[in-house]
Amino acid sequence: MSKLICAEFDEFEEALYGVQGHYLLRSRQQRDWRLRVVDLNGVALMLGREGAGTLYSGVGLPEFFNIFLPVSGRETTVVDGQRFDHRRIGWMVPDVMFHIDASRPATWLTVAMSCDLVLRWAGIHEDEFDFSILARNLVGVAQMDVTPLVWLAHRLFHIDEHSPEDLHNPVAEHAARTELMDMVFHTLLPLDVSNPTVRHCLDHRRILREALELLASLEEAPVYLEDLCAATHASERTVRTVFNRYLGMSPHRYLMLYRLHAIRSAIRRAQPGETITSICARYGVWDFGRLARQYMSYFGELPSQALASRPR
Template sequence: MVQLVCSEFDEFEEALYGVQGRYVLHARQQRDWQLNVVDLNGVALMSGREGAATVYTGVGLPGYFNIFVPLTGHDTTVVDGHAFNRRRIGWMVPNAMFHIDAKRPASWLTVAMSCERVLRWAAVRNDEFDFSMLHRNMVSNAHRNIAPLIWLARRLFYIETHTPEVLHTESAEHDARMEVMDVVFRLLLPIDPLHAGARHSRDHREILKRALELLEALDIQSVYTEDICHATCASERTVRNVFNEYLGMSPHRYLMVRRLHAIRFAIRHAGPGDTITSICSRFGVWDFGRFAGQYRQHFGVLPAHSLRSVKAVAQR
């Protein structure tokens, strides 16, 4: 993770991820400049704390989309002439200029997403994705509460600081990356995951049959919602509707529950050298605190207690 604390804005300015631009200070600097970046291989979260009231004129770098969310100074922040509040978010596309005017020192969160990742995300959701947003900057009210994105970012910054080895495996980065993008686009798009109707009539039973066959054929840790969409030749919206209709939960939650059961099975058959960390890393778990809570909610015991019980029986 990039962690930067500097007394001058020039170093801060040069370290910004996904954009390139120039700061002009409104007034004398009041505090140090701070920057944290977590890179998830194509999706990066950046948290900044500015040292003075500023005007920032920048341009999105080629190959990156960015979302901008003020964390403080909402009522004194203006983006491209649009005054902000606690519900507003900014969206910046590659190669397009933007201006951010903060009348007092502000803190903010951005998420930079590569064009490749965004287009891949949109491809399996093409019946609900607004492709016009790929070509223009915009400032709008979020369609959902912004708090889940801020909470998720804080968890990722914390884990990156304390246990980065857990986060930076291929499967863990994929899970974290997809979770971040799902939260971001739920803010940007008017998607109702429970009641959105599919545009085309499809055989829902056949879609579900193909999806479950895929899950049985592959290891649970290697299957994601987009894999189900490709295997069933259905959009993410249609797959979501099918799972809610027949299984009573979204595909994301269904995969999460299956993964919990797979981890429980791995714990119950653990070897002498296995730990909770080593077992969970095989399944792409990056947030151990949240995982432990989910495991206890489903099975009534913490995963560490399950492993201790298994090893105690093995030693008898």
């Protein structure tokens, strides 16, 4: 079993299995970040404990389908605009962006399943499998209580930690993998396609994707709300609606957080002779006192302290 305790979110972010993305902290870090992974050779079980309120934007890796289930903080977790409760479960497909908004530090469970194994399961159970889910992300109402799935996960974590030789031989891994996938799909399927929680607004998704692509492409240049509107061919009101629904905050606040995280990354990779003033100037910062207060409130140190202590 892989077991990781991180002081900061960067290492935690890089260790996630089956997905690739980035965190924005919604609040100051309150605890360390913890990650446990059990790899069953094609199916991986992951239990994550986040250290702050977060916004995670990511995509499923090309080889994996993923399910997502908050273990704590369900009522404060929103995935792609859909608020969770004790009955909901998230499904993420390869190469499609998703957004997880947790206003408080949360603990969650994911299962990453290889495409080959998912397609094999679908072929064996074609009479009960909904093939439409292979092409879209969704948040749906679980068809059975999620508690058995959570208990199965905890059993696997326990055995993997205390007697891994019992679990990690080809026969045992195959049995555990099969039981886990059966539990996942029997919890997820059949889908209630008439339920509005599984409907998707394609235009809103396009607007959000193009707005985030603009931010990624401009790197160090400052970005404003009017730039997002121009890039997405959408009105300010529409852009505001999309950001509030999918990211849980206004475009203005998201741009502020995005800039803070970008400046933090730039400070960490600063070259000798670079100063906070020269770094921040690239991002359009003019009120350095305000920036310092914001930086301290999210990262627990001043930009000057971060520059002095950066990894060399």
